[in-house]
Amino acid sequence: MRVIIKGQGRGSVKRFDYQLGDVVRMKKKHPCGSDLWRVMRVGADIRLECQGCSRQILLARPQVDKSARGIVQREPTAQQTANRKEDGCK
Numbered sequence: 001m002r003v004i005i006k007g008q009g010r011g012s013v014k015r016f017d018y019q020l021g022d023v024v025r026m027k028k029k030h031p032c033g034s035d036l037w038r039v040m041r042v043g044a045d046i047r048l049e050c051q052g053c054s055r056q057i058l059l060a061r062p063q064v065d066k067s068a069r070g071i072v073q074r075e076p077t078a079q080q081t082a083n084r085k086e087d088g089c090k
């Protein structure tokens with residue numbers, strides 16, 4: 001997981017390198033009770049899907065960076081999947 005810390009001191013903001021399929025833990029819980037969200041779209045805006053109720057929201061990247069605690073589960077990239085198949089793993 002790549003984390004970039006922007007600024008120094010109290011006002012520093014962690015920026016995560018989001019990829020499709022990643023599961024992100026947010027600071028506040030959704031009304032359904034879950035605080036885990038799956039990344040569905042990455043760009044200037046990030047589309048997230050709640051893991052509790054499947055509700056989708058679209059947030060600006062700075063807002064996601066501010067309210068995210070971290071990436072809980074990383075989706076394997078196509079290169080990692082190809083390497084595992086070459087090694088004989090499923």
